[in-house]
Amino acid sequence: MPYLSTRDARTPPERLAFEDVLLAGLAPDGGLYVPEAWPVLDAPALRALRGRSYAEIAAAVMAPFLGETLAPEALNNLAAAAYRGFDHAAVAPLKEIGPEFWLMELFHGPTLAFKDYALQLVGLLFDHVLAKRRRRVTVIGATSGDTGSAAIEACRDRPSLDMFILYPEGRVSEVQRRQMTTVASPNVHAIAVAGSFDDCQDLVKAMFADQPFRTAFNLTAVNSINWARIMAQLVYYVAAAVALGAPERPVSFAVPTGNFGNVYAAYAARRMGLPIAELVIGTNRNDILARFINTGRMTIERVEPSLSPSMDIQVSSNFERLLFELKHRDGAAVAGALAEFRRTGSLPASEAEWRAAQGLFAACRVDDDATRCSIADTWRETGELIDPHTAVAVAAAKAGRRRRDVPMVALACAHPAKFPEAVAAATGRRPELPGRLADLLQRPERRPKLANDLGAVEDYVRAHARPMGKGGTA
Numbered sequence: 001m002p003y004l005s006t007r008d009a010r011t012p013p014e015r016l017a018f019e020d021v022l023l024a025g026l027a028p029d030g031g032l033y034v035p036e037a038w039p040v041l042d043a044p045a046l047r048a049l050r051g052r053s054y055a056e057i058a059a060a061v062m063a064p065f066l067g068e069t070l071a072p073e074a075l076n077n078l079a080a081a082a083y084r085g086f087d088h089a090a091v092a093p094l095k096e097i098g099p100e101f102w103l104m105e106l107f108h109g110p111t112l113a114f115k116d117y118a119l120q121l122v123g124l125l126f127d128h129v130l131a132k133r134r135r136r137v138t139v140i141g142a143t144s145g146d147t148g149s150a151a152i153e154a155c156r157d158r159p160s161l162d163m164f165i166l167y168p169e170g171r172v173s174e175v176q177r178r179q180m181t182t183v184a185s186p187n188v189h190a191i192a193v194a195g196s197f198d199d200c201q202d203l204v205k206a207m208f209a210d211q212p213f214r215t216a217f218n219l220t221a222v223n224s225i226n227w228a229r230i231m232a233q234l235v236y237y238v239a240a241a242v243a244l245g246a247p248e249r250p251v252s253f254a255v256p257t258g259n260f261g262n263v264y265a266a267y268a269a270r271r272m273g274l275p276i277a278e279l280v281i282g283t284n285r286n287d288i289l290a291r292f293i294n295t296g297r298m299t300i301e302r303v304e305p306s307l308s309p310s311m312d313i314q315v316s317s318n319f320e321r322l323l324f325e326l327k328h329r330d331g332a333a334v335a336g337a338l339a340e341f342r343r344t345g346s347l348p349a350s351e352a353e354w355r356a357a358q359g360l361f362a363a364c365r366v367d368d369d370a371t372r373c374s375i376a377d378t379w380r381e382t383g384e385l386i387d388p389h390t391a392v393a394v395a396a397a398k399a400g401r402r403r404r405d406v407p408m409v410a411l412a413c414a415h416p417a418k419f420p421e422a423v424a425a426a427t428g429r430r431p432e433l434p435g436r437l438a439d440l441l442q443r444p445e446r447r448p449k450l451a452n453d454l455g456a457v458e459d460y461v462r463a464h465a466r467p468m469g470k471g472g473t474a
């Protein structure tokens with residue numbers, strides 16, 4: 001499957017292979033990669049997935065996107081390895097919490113949030129492609145909490161990767177910190193920086209801007225816009241729909257949304273042929289996406305902290321992939337619209353584009369009060385403790401759903417024990433960490449601390465990255 005950049009204005013546009021898209025992440029023109037065409041997931045293909053394991057469904061759904069990257073047998077093995085460590089046999093189990101109303105639990109991976117479902121697989125894919133090309137890379141990133149641990153778990157013990165994650169000292173929760181600092185793998189390093197999250201991000205950017213350093217260590221970023229993450233997230237939509245009766249029955253989903261990656265994966269699954277009736281977007285008070293769907297205007301406002309911090313985002317990078325479709329895959333038009341968005345803070349979208357988006361999605365804003373109510377109601381009505389992000393999805397599903405005859409699946413994107421204060425405040429019950437992490441607070445930590453200083457951070461990388469070796473540097 002060839003891939004295109006959403007901002008490529010040339011005719012014909014440049015077409016890239018999966019492996020290059022995987023390693024590049026972002027296109028050189030600033031665009032995001034999307035497949036040239038949508039593989040078809042028709043009724044016979046869906047029926048063939050019935051009764052198959054999650055890893056088998058993953059291999060079948062991803063195969064057309066991967067092209068020649070992996071032979072079928074190797075792909076089956078890679079998918080099996082990616083999900084082997086998950087602590088539920090179904091990997092992404094469905095739990096009924098009301099009439100035609102389900103939760104899909106996406107917190108059975110190593111860091112208890114849905115990002116594991118993509119990153120565990122992408123870490124293995126990276127390692128595979130780098131080994132094949134006899135390359136090594138150094139992955140660097142900044143985290144305000146959650147993405148860091150999911151990326152660390154995905155890269156630990158991979159021979160082709162060294163990883164350095166910067167986090168702001170004293171500004172992540174103890175559980176978040178320990179999920180990064182207790183990983184006893186020599187190739188991953190979580191570093192506390194005496195500064196803010198923005199300082200950490202600036203240090204990462206400065207390392208990329210230091211050309212000799214960047215080249216010497218083959219720096220690569222961890223980012224949320226890699227196509228491979230979307231591809232891996234398609235899988236749980238397909239698995240859930242098949243389990244609930246697809247292709248004979250349609251299914252609806254409610255997705256808590258920040259960067260638009262997760263809900264865009266649902267859109268992609270629908271484009272491939274998955275019978276999705278309704279797609280409901282849930283946002284917190286940072287509601288730029290809900291405002292766009294409901295009013296046609298996408299205007300940036302300040303990011304405000306909320307109970308669901310992983311969705312405290314105003315500019316949703318993956319929205320660009322939807323815009324590409326709304327503009328009939330016209331890369332020049334996408335580039336122009338985004339330039340204006342950056343300049344004016346307001347996205348120029350035509351009436352037709354807005355109506356098309358409204359036909360695809362419903363959207364609900366769920367503020368902190370409504371989030372607390374959603375946690376409390378769900379606990380009272382079903383005996384389930386849900387985290388604040390899941391609570392946004394549940395509230396959006398209830399408010400936004402029109403078709404009561406179609407099963408509605410709300411995505412449970414994090415384990416409640418990742419956000420114990422919010423859950424305890426709403427229910428009076430403190431959620432416990434699952435067995436695999438029960439001793440997290442007793443595990444030994446490695447806690448290097450550095451000044452907010454580029455030289456200090458680069459020296460640390462020089463001292464701890466494994467030598468690139470023969471054939472290692474590209």
Ligand SMILES: *Cc1c(COP(=O)(O)O)cnc(C)c1O
Nearest residue numbers: 257258259260261262310389414
């Ligand atoms: C990242 C994250 C989200 C937002 O997902 P997007 O793909 O950015 O829309 C929602 N909930 C949790 C728990 C997350 O970690």
